[in-house]
Amino acid sequence: MKYGRLILGVLLVCILAGTAFASEDVIRIGVYLPLTGQMAFGGQLELDGVKMAHEAVPEVLGKKVELIVIDNKSDKVEAANAMQRLIEKEKVHAVIGTYGSSLAMAGGEISEKAGIPVMGTSCTNPLVTQGKKYYFRACFIDPFQGAAAAQYVFDNGARKAAMLLDVASDYCVGLGKFFEDQFKKLGGEIIATLNYQSGDQDFTAQLTEIISKNPDVLFIPSYFAEGAIIIKQAKELGAKFMIMGGDAMDNPEMVKIGGEAIEGFAFTTFPYDPSMPEMSELQAQFTEAWKAKYPDKDSNANSALGYDSYMLVIDAMKRAGSVDPEAVTKALAETKDFPGVTGSTTMNATHDAEKPVGIKKIEGGKQVFVGTVMPNL
Missing domain, CATH: 3.40.50.2300 (Response regulator)
Structure with missing residues (x-):
């Protein structure tokens, strides 16, 4: 034993x-x-x-x-x-x-x-x-990305900007702040900042107020699902201004959710996309x-x-x-x-x-890589 x-x-x-x-x-x-x-x-x-x-x-x-x-x-x-x-x-x-x-x-x-x-x-x-x-x-990081988004819209003629932010998201609030700082530094003006909560589906009240302010651009540092709905509702309400987003909008599903309303939407992203005209071997x-x-x-x-x-x-x-x-x-x-x-x-x-920082735009229902931006910090 x-x-x-x-x-x-x-x-x-x-x-x-x-x-x-x-x-x-x-x-x-x-x-x-x-x-x-x-x-x-x-x-x-x-x-x-x-x-x-x-x-x-x-x-x-x-x-x-x-x-x-x-x-x-x-x-x-x-x-x-x-x-x-x-x-x-x-x-x-x-x-x-x-x-x-x-x-x-x-x-x-x-x-x-x-x-x-x-x-x-x-x-x-x-x-x-x-x-x-x-x-x-x-x-x-977002200070660089937010500055690049501001640089892009300013270089494309925007001087008055509005923002719609998810106050429950550290990403959205932070990116919005960095966009605002750079846009003001370039000489632009933030004429409206409105908020929503993660999971919201109806943005008509905020968008109606934003449209009444007549901005040149609306910056929405949103995640793609909510961002696509915001863009769609903005277009349904008659919005004619440019809409710009951040890297969280870089998602193929965005076009399916937003449909034709997404056309012309631009957003910052990382410097890679399968539509890039010039690629490295890797x-x-x-x-x-x-x-x-x-x-x-x-x-x-x-x-x-x-x-x-x-x-x-x-x-x-x-x-x-x-x-x-x-x-x-x-x-x-x-x-x-x-x-x-x-x-x-x-x-x-x-x-x-x-x-x-890369910039992509929705053209013909597809995400198209249009180039990179180095903000003047």
């Missing part, structure tokens, strides 16, 4: 040791994105991009990479819970995500305390990385690979950012020669001129990617 217990104990130790050794042969990268809820479509596009990158580079440092995906459900509390689960239960070495600045801020509090490096996808609010050691992002390869894998779904800047985010993490691990969190964090901070689908990426001192 004594020997039986001893043998059983030895076997248990071997099994546990074998599990530990096996786990060391796998590098675990967590992904937390909104796959349900208000932001689901953008989150799914980013996940598709991450998965494409993983298929292209499934190993690093001689080990298999395992993706562990958790839906943060477009909710701040769920985002924090998702990050906690990835770190404490799944024992990930790094994390990718998320679409939605408010979600990234919630998750970032958890990753910062745990000391786990995170690569943000399209979370553009400056607060996502502000004061953070471990949170990075593959995208530009952008062309990504576009063709996407078409082959998803023939019924268009790629966009979000899918490209998902792809780039994975590749940035893999590149950092390669340069670090390790998956040690501190070593990977140091390598991410030292990223310089990394060639990605969304352009060359260099991490600045605040862990934000430096890259130009």
Whole structure:
């Protein structure tokens, strides 16, 4: 009986040791994105991009990479819970995500305390990385994007602007403020700022007041579903002014929701689109690979950012020669001129990617990439 217990104990130790050794042969990268809820479509596009990158580079440092995906459900509390689960239960070495600045801020509090490096996808609010050691992002930030939107409309003749903002969204409020600051700096005037709440479907009261002010442009830093409804209702009410949006409007579904009313709408985005007249070799390869894998779904800047985010993490691990969190964090901070689908990426001192702002416009019912803008800051 004594020997039986001893043998059983030895076997248990071997099994546990074998599990530990096996786990060391796998590098675990967590992904937390909104796959349900208000932001689901953008989150799914980013996940598709991450998965494409993983298929292209499934190993690093001689080990298999395992993706562990958790839906943060477009909710701040769920985002924090998702990050906690990835770190404490799944024992990930790094994390990718998320679409939605408010979600990234919630998750970032958890990753910062745990000391786990995170690569943000399209979370553009400056607060996502502000004061953070471990949170990075593959995208530009809202002060730059908001300034680019203001520069674009001002260069196209707008001198009086109105804004319609979702007061429950950190992204919308922040981007609106940065647009306002740059537009005023250029010599423009903000003649009306009205608000709504996430989930609203009727914007006629706000739009009626805005139309009465006769602006040259309406800036709506909205998410695509609500933004498309706003544009449609504005046109139904007889609006003739230019309407400009931010990167959260970069979604193929926008045209389906807004229909013909979307024609002429312009928005800022990241410097990638399948309609780009001139592409780098990497952008062309990504576009063709996407078409082959998803023939019924268009790629966009979000899918490209998902792809780039994975590749940035893999590149950092390669340069670090390790998956040690501190070593990977140091390598991410030292990223310089990394060639990605969304352009060359260099991490600045605040862990934000430096890259130009793209402009897209709806023409003939399709999203058309019209160029890039570098605001005069």
